[in-house]
Amino acid sequence: MSQTDNDILQKQERFLRLLKPNHDSLARFARAMTKSSEEARDLVSDTVEQAFKHLDSLKSDEAFLSWLFTIASRIEKRRRWRERIFERFDPILHDEAAETIARNPDTDALYDTQILYDALQKLPFKQREAFTLFEISGFSLQEIQEMQGDSLSAVKMRVVRAREALRTMLGDTHTQERATIHHLTNPAATNQISISKDKG
Amino acid sequence: MKKRISKLDDLVHAARNEAPVVSFEETARQLKALAEKRRKPLWMWLADAWAFPLRKLRGSQMPDRTWFAQPLTLVQEIIANGTVVRGFAGVCAVAFVLSAFPSLIQDAYFAERYAFSTSPKHQSSNDATLTVARAKNERRLHATKRTNTTSAEGQAPVQTSSQPVVAALNSDVATAVAIAAETISQQDLSSQAHENGTATVLLQQEPSGNGAITPPAKTPSILYRTPESASAQGSSALASAAQTERVPQMSEEPTLWQRVSLEARMAARADLASPLPSSILPATDAPVQTPLQNIALGMYFALTEHHTVGIEGGNEPFLTAVRFNSTFTTAATDTGSVSTSILPSGTTPTVQRDEYRQGSTNRTWFGAAYQYNADVWDVLGGVQPLARLTLGGGEMGAVGRTLVGARFMAKEHFSLMLAGEGAAVASQLQGAWNLTPRLGVTLGLSVKF
Numbered sequence: 001m002s003q004t005d006n007d008i009l010q011k012q013e014r015f016l017r018l019l020k021p022n023h024d025s026l027a028r029f030a031r032a033m034t035k036s037s038e039e040a041r042d043l044v045s046d047t048v049e050q051a052f053k054h055l056d057s058l059k060s061d062e063a064f065l066s067w068l069f070t071i072a073s074r075i076e077k078r079r080r081w082r083e084r085i086f087e088r089f090d091p092i093l094h095d096e097a098a099e100t101i102a103r104n105p106d107t108d109a110l111y112d113t114q115i116l117y118d119a120l121q122k123l124p125f126k127q128r129e130a131f132t133l134f135e136i137s138g139f140s141l142q143e144i145q146e147m148q149g150d151s152l153s154a155v156k157m158r159v160v161r162a163r164e165a166l167r168t169m170l171g172d173t174h175t176q177e178r179a180t181i182h183h184l185t186n187p188a189a190t191n192q193i194s195i196s197k198d199k200g
Numbered sequence: 201m202k203k204r205i206s207k208l209d210d211l212v213h214a215a216r217n218e219a220p221v222v223s224f225e226e227t228a229r230q231l232k233a234l235a236e237k238r239r240k241p242l243w244m245w246l247a248d249a250w251a252f253p254l255r256k257l258r259g260s261q262m263p264d265r266t267w268f269a270q271p272l273t274l275v276q277e278i279i280a281n282g283t284v285v286r287g288f289a290g291v292c293a294v295a296f297v298l299s300a301f302p303s304l305i306q307d308a309y310f311a312e313r314y315a316f317s318t319s320p321k322h323q324s325s326n327d328a329t330l331t332v333a334r335a336k337n338e339r340r341l342h343a344t345k346r347t348n349t350t351s352a353e354g355q356a357p358v359q360t361s362s363q364p365v366v367a368a369l370n371s372d373v374a375t376a377v378a379i380a381a382e383t384i385s386q387q388d389l390s391s392q393a394h395e396n397g398t399a400t401v402l403l404q405q406e407p408s409g410n411g412a413i414t415p416p417a418k419t420p421s422i423l424y425r426t427p428e429s430a431s432a433q434g435s436s437a438l439a440s441a442a443q444t445e446r447v448p449q450m451s452e453e454p455t456l457w458q459r460v461s462l463e464a465r466m467a468a469r470a471d472l473a474s475p476l477p478s479s480i481l482p483a484t485d486a487p488v489q490t491p492l493q494n495i496a497l498g499m500y501f502a503l504t505e506h507h508t509v510g511i512e513g514g515n516e517p518f519l520t521a522v523r524f525n526s527t528f529t530t531a532a533t534d535t536g537s538v539s540t541s542i543l544p545s546g547t548t549p550t551v552q553r554d555e556y557r558q559g560s561t562n563r564t565w566f567g568a569a570y571q572y573n574a575d576v577w578d579v580l581g582g583v584q585p586l587a588r589l590t591l592g593g594g595e596m597g598a599v600g601r602t603l604v605g606a607r608f609m610a611k612e613h614f615s616l617m618l619a620g621e622g623a624a625v626a627s628q629l630q631g632a633w634n635l636t637p638r639l640g641v642t643l644g645l646s647v648k649f
Contacts, residue, residue: 012235016228023227027220040221048227049234113218116211135212167208 015052018064025137026068032120032132033076043079047072069137070147073129080125119169123162130155131162288497289464292645296614457649459502463512465644467494467621494640498569506573512590513566516623516638565599565625567592573607582609586617596636597627603642617644 019026030043050071058067120128126148133139133147145155496514503509567590574585583606590601605619624637 008235012231016231019227020224023224024220027222028215028218031218031221032215037221044222044227045230048231052231052234113211113215116208116215136215138216163208170207170211 011055012052015055018061019048019051019068022065022068026072029069029132029137030072030076032117032136033072033128035117035121039079043072043076046075050075066139066143066147069133069139073147077125115170116166119166122169123165126150127158127162127165130158131166134159289645292464292614292647295647296611296645454502461500461502461508461646461648463496463498463500463617463644463646465496465498465617465642467496467640467642500569500571508571508573510569510571511566512569513564513592515564517563563594563596563625565592565594567599567601576609580608583607584609584615586619588619594625596625599623599625605642607646613648615646615648617642617646619644 026047027040027044030040030047031037034040034043047068051068054071058064120132123131130144130148133144134141139147141152141155141159145152148155494514494516496512496516498510498512500508500510500512569588569590571586571588577583577585585606586604588601588603590599590603592599601621601623603619603621605617605621608616608618619642621640621642622637623640624635626633626635
């Protein structure tokens with residue numbers, strides 16, 4: 001085995017070691033950000049390919065997680081842009097709901113996640129990204145702020161507005177939090193952040 | 201505040217616990233395959249690219265997302281995009297109409313912005329320059345005859361005579377030129393004095409203060425040259441100048457850019473493959489109709505007068521028939537709610553049957569083309585028979601095309617092509633190779649630089 005092959009194998013091992021604990025989180029993020037499972041698999045593949053290709057530019061392993069999701073976000077943003085420019089017609093030939101059930105045959109509730117994903121598609125990109133990263137992928141607001149590159153308050157407002165919009169779209173009757181949101185808590189994150197929002 | 205569980209919270213909770221769309225093991229396998237592919241030698245890359253350049257272009261598998269697919273994806277999207285193709289076709293159509301009927305833009309033709317210049321096919325010693333000058337609201341044609349003579353010292357002094365011609369330009373160019381030439385030919389130009397080898401003689405001084413002719417520096421000029429020999433002199437040169445053929449400005453050896461041409465074409469085509477009997481097809485299985493079927497764009501490069509190569513691509517619906525062998529649960533079949541879904545793992549199959557589907561979905565193809573151009577026939581303004589062979593690939597498999605027809609060279613930069621076209625796609629489906637032939641008639645518009 002040549003030195004080059006050895007290097008590639010070492011790089012591959014390092015990448016997989018970093019990816020393994022975060023892979024499912026990335027896959028769920030991809031699913032929430034895209035319209036279908038097919039696109040989500042594409043996004044995961046493209047993200048992994050790009051991340052592996054540029055792994056040498058990663059300065060520290062601690063930054064891998066946010067670096068990986070930033071790549072995924074940029075790929076999805078670029079794909080959306082191209083889709084909007086070219087108006088590509090790409091018929092979906094498979095039954096998305098049936099595929100979801102086939103993947104998770106044990107619960108009917110998972111069928112409903114498609115409703116959530118469809119509703120997410122109607123949100124602006126940054127709101128959808130912030131909501132998905134916070135609620136589904138379990139990132140803290142500070143980490144999302146680093147990825148999105150805006151202020152912390154802007155990230156908070158995106159999450160709040162996304163929740164409100166989703167509640168409206170889903171016909172959620174639980175509207176008490178609309179008036180004042182005191183606790184924006186991420187169950188998946190270790191820290192809890194409290195914010196206040198005055199309802200005008 | 202006491203936390204209350206809402207519908208959104210339920211859905212978020214479900215999404216958070218949902219099985220990922222792709223497992224880590226699968227991603228790791230794809231990554232290893234990608235790394236393996238990166239280590240392939242160059243010749244294997246070329247072999248892969250040559251076999252089916254667009255195979256599984258839209259596939260979701262990572263190893264198929266190779267570097268060469270990216271620019272092709274962009275080209276594919278450009279072709280599939282109606283706005284770009286319609287815009288290109290529109291620009292070509294407008295340019296063709298304006299070129300075919302210059303009278304539509306005749307005012308602009310004589311305006312400050314436009315000058316039409318031609319060069320001689322043959323070396324000439326006599327020429328006439330006709331300039332259009334504006335004087336108030338009147339346009340005049342200003343004619344200048346120039347005779348090149350070679351002196352004993354080997355220099356080339358120029359003998360120039362100038363004749364303003366009061367000719368209102370309310371007629372077409374040829375008539376105006378004829379009037380100018382006839383007027384000048386009545387003058388004796390040979391008896392003018394020379395001064396240091398160069399003589400400028402104005403036979404008739406432009407009257408001052410009476411609509412003086414604008415100097416021709418900013419006016420457009422139309423240059424005609426005679427195909428006469430160097431011995432031709434005098435008025436006969438001018439007379440013939442009026443009838444000189446206008447020829448495109450072209451050197452003997454065309455530049456690289458002049459060898460390039462673009463072509464857009466559309467076709468009416470029909471499948472030669474036998475469709476499946478309707479009795480075995482589901483009633484709802486209608487062909488997918490998408491806009492811009494049977495269109496193609498190409499860019500060609502003329503190697504010689506008779507041989508041209510190029511690349512082309514387009515969209516074309518090929519008839520496709522697929523047999524599914526599917527398993528259904530009784531419940532799913534009875535309710536019909538998920539009748540086309542594959543049975544989830546771990547469930548006992550109760551119904552198994554074959555299903556046939558058929559459609560003519562628009563498919564994109566690309567290819568490399570070779571074209572033979574026969575000699576131009578001097579009929580209908582110039583007709584050039586041609587034959588083209590294209591080999592390439594598409595989303596379905598290998599594509600071969602032949603095209604035999606003729607090109608009508610309507611104008612200098614534009615030509616129309618009418619041709620018969622045969623195409624066939626060889627695709628591998630369900631382990632078997634299939635050949636889907638089509639025949640059609642193609643109408644194309646070509647732009648040459």
